[in-house]
Amino acid sequence: MSDIVFYLLIGTGILFDLFGCIGLLRLPDVYNRLQSATKCVTLGTCCIAASLLARYGLTDYGLKALLIIPILFFTSTVAAHALARGSYKAGFPLWKNSVKDDYRDAHSTEEGKE
Amino acid sequence: MDIALYLLIAFCLLCLIRIILGPTVADRVVAIDIMGILVVGICIVLAEKTGRSFLIDVGMAWIILSFIGTLTMAKYLENKKLNE
Numbered sequence: 558m559s560d561i562v563f564y565l566l567i568g569t570g571i572l573f574d575l576f577g578c579i580g581l582l583r584l585p586d587v588y589n590r591l592q593s594a595t596k597c598v599t600l601g602t603c604c605i606a607a608s609l610l611a612r613y614g615l616t617d618y619g620l621k622a623l624l625i626i627p628i629l630f631f632t633s634t635v636a637a638h639a640l641a642r643g644s645y646k647a648g649f650p651l652w653k654n655s656v657k658d659d660y661r662d663a664h665s666t667e668e669g670k671e
Numbered sequence: 672m673d674i675a676l677y678l679l680i681a682f683c684l685l686c687l688i689r690i691i692l693g694p695t696v697a698d699r700v701v702a703i704d705i706m707g708i709l710v711v712g713i714c715i716v717l718a719e720k721t722g723r724s725f726l727i728d729v730g731m732a733w734i735i736l737s738f739i740g741t742l743t744m745a746k747y748l749e750n751k752k753l754n755e
Contacts, residue, residue: 567716571678574709578685581705587697590689594705602712609715609727621727622715628731632738633708636745640704643745644697 559611566608573601586652587644595637603629672720679713700744707737 580593606629609622645660686709689702714730746752 567675571675574679574682574712577705578682581689581702582685587695587701590698591701594701598705598708602708605712605715609719617724618718621724625731628734632734636704636738636741639742639745640700643748647748649695649697
């Protein structure tokens with residue numbers, strides 16, 4: 558039973574990693590690539606860690622793999638947020654067919670009030 | 672388990688293609704960040720394959736180093752010093 562869960566979780570993880578890498582190659586600008594790749598690859602690696610927990614239970618392997626999951630969730634989301642904000646402030650352009658830019662709208666209204 | 676290892680290494684090579692092609696600096700930084708997370712997966716699979724649990728500790732240290740590096744690059748893109 559635990560072997561079935563192990564192979565299922567590791568297959569799911571590798572599938573999500575594949576989707577993230579395809580998004581990284583395929584999507585047109587830096588913001589799209591960031592959102593596709595960060596979410597998919599974080600979930601995929603967390604599934605791989607959870608698969609180790611499912612096979613070994615609460616031994617040293619399982620507990621270390623369990624510790625990886627919250628660290629990975631916190632650090633990768635914070636890093637992606639900081640990177641998106643930094644690249645917007647640096648002025649990298651959106652894709653030419655983008656239809657909406659909420660960040661610019663919010664900031665222009667704030668500056669208008671001041 | 673071997674096939675999982677080879678697939679993860681192939682995904683790292685896909686990220687390497689984006690690092691080489693990437694038109695701007697931000698694309699390269701994103702690809703390096705993603706590659707760091709993939710290497711953590713490689714460390715976990717290697718720990719399961721070889722039976723040495725210290726490789727998971729290597730993965731944990733790799734997460735934190737990749738985090739610090741990405742934050743530094745984000746500050747650099749924003750034209751700020753590290754203590755701002």
